[in-house]
Amino acid sequence: MEFYVYDNYDEVSKYAAKMVSDFVNEKPDCVLGLATGETPIGMYKKLIEYNREKLVDFSRVKSFNLDEYRGLSGSHPQSYRYFMDKNFFNHINIDKHNTFIPNGICEDVKKECSDYEDKINEAGGVDLQILGVGSNGHIGFNEPSLELCVYTHLTNLTEETMKANSRFFKSGEEVPDKAITVGIGQIMKAKKIILLASGTKKADIIGRLFSGKVSTENPSSILQVHPSVAVIVDKDAGALI
Numbered sequence: 505m506e507f508y509v510y511d512n513y514d515e516v517s518k519y520a521a522k523m524v525s526d527f528v529n530e531k532p533d534c535v536l537g538l539a540t541g542e543t544p545i546g547m548y549k550k551l552i553e554y555n556r557e558k559l560v561d562f563s564r565v566k567s568f569n570l571d572e573y574r575g576l577s578g579s580h581p582q583s584y585r586y587f588m589d590k591n592f593f594n595h596i597n598i599d600k601h602n603t604f605i606p607n608g609i610c611e612d613v614k615k616e617c618s619d620y621e622d623k624i625n626e627a628g629g630v631d632l633q634i635l636g637v638g639s640n641g642h643i644g645f646n647e648p649s650l651e652l653c654v655y656t657h658l659t660n661l662t663e664e665t666m667k668a669n670s671r672f673f674k675s676g677e678e679v680p681d682k683a684i685t686v687g688i689g690q691i692m693k694a695k696k697i698i699l700l701a702s703g704t705k706k707a708d709i710i711g712r713l714f715s716g717k718v719s720t721e722n723p724s725s726i727l728q729v730h731p732s733v734a735v736i737v738d739k740d741a742g743a744l745i
């Protein structure tokens with residue numbers, strides 16, 4: 505595991521975007537695993553700039569997002585499909601047909617999950633996975649639990665995660681309590697992983713990535729046994745390293 509600590513969020517976003525664009529330039533038909541949430545927004549902004557300046561080309565890239573809320577359609581402003589279109593895909597030269605996100609309103613969730621898993625495998629698996637991390641250690645929406653799920657599955661979000669997610673919803677709007685998420689097995693199969701974190705609220709969980717202890721109660725801890733992980737954080741998130 506490599507750790508990079510930068511002064512602030514802007515620097516984190518810039519260096520993460522540089523790492524991603526170098527990767528895409530090296531393998532223009534690569535498969536990216538993408539995350540939503542607040543943390544990667546700055547990196548997406550930088551990548552949009554790089555794409556405009558023709559420093560990186562996404563025309564042959566495929567992408568698979570980690571998760572989607574159960575019950576929200578892609579046109580719902582809080583859905584992750586909407587988030588990705590608004591914050592990234594609408595502004596770069598990626599073919600939207602090559603951007604995959606689980607369908608939150610599918611009728612048959614089990615089928616949706618196994619089809620999603622198959623699609624990732626048929627694309628050759630994820631080459632570069634971008635991750636954020638929850639303050640409770642979740643990656644994707646693999647929440648702390650007695651056991652972790654290998655494959656894409658429907659999961660119950662914890663109270664803590666729902667509270668954190670509620671900041672994106674209007675007051676009175678219902679925050680989904682379930683999501684479809686890629687499992688830990690698929691995340692660990694990615695050839696390279698970049699985990700981003702920013703702010704003091706992530707300091708404790710980032711500090712624990714250094715502990716050497718792997719536990720299902722902290723899903724992010726499993727990344728310690730992945731052969732190629734870059735953790736990019738700002739000073740606040742890196743305070744306990």
Ligand code: F6R
Pocket residue numbers: 538539540541542543544570571635636637638642643644645
């Ligand atoms: C979202 C995802 C989540 C977030 C995590 C951190 O696709 O996979 O694991 O990365 O909840 O969210 P932020 O970045 O909002 O703190």
